[in-house]
Amino acid sequence: MTISLKLDDSDRERIERQLASGRFADASAVVSAGLELLEELGGARDHWLDVEVPARFADAEANPDRLISGDEMFARLEARHHSRQSDR
Numbered sequence: 001m002t003i004s005l006k007l008d009d010s011d012r013e014r015i016e017r018q019l020a021s022g023r024f025a026d027a028s029a030v031v032s033a034g035l036e037l038l039e040e041l042g043g044a045r046d047h048w049l050d051v052e053v054p055a056r057f058a059d060a061e062a063n064p065d066r067l068i069s070g071d072e073m074f075a076r077l078e079a080r081h082h083s084r085q086s087d088r
Contacts, residue, residue, distance in 0.1 A: 005031075 007015070018030045060067055068076075 015027050015030050018024050018033075019027065024030045024033065
């Protein structure tokens, strides 16, 4: 099957970079790899939404003592950020 695509300059340059890397034989192989990656990411997202999120909610309901407030979460994130900034 032949499909014709119109690419903007940015997409064309991405394909050309992949071809120049030597990893792909032609533009079709680059597009195929991109489509496979999209399917993998979609599957991972679906798994996360269908399995991981409900499991986390069930864990939170079963162990409410392990939960922290939004203020505490942001304080921890801010402290981590400042720590990483000072390490530079």
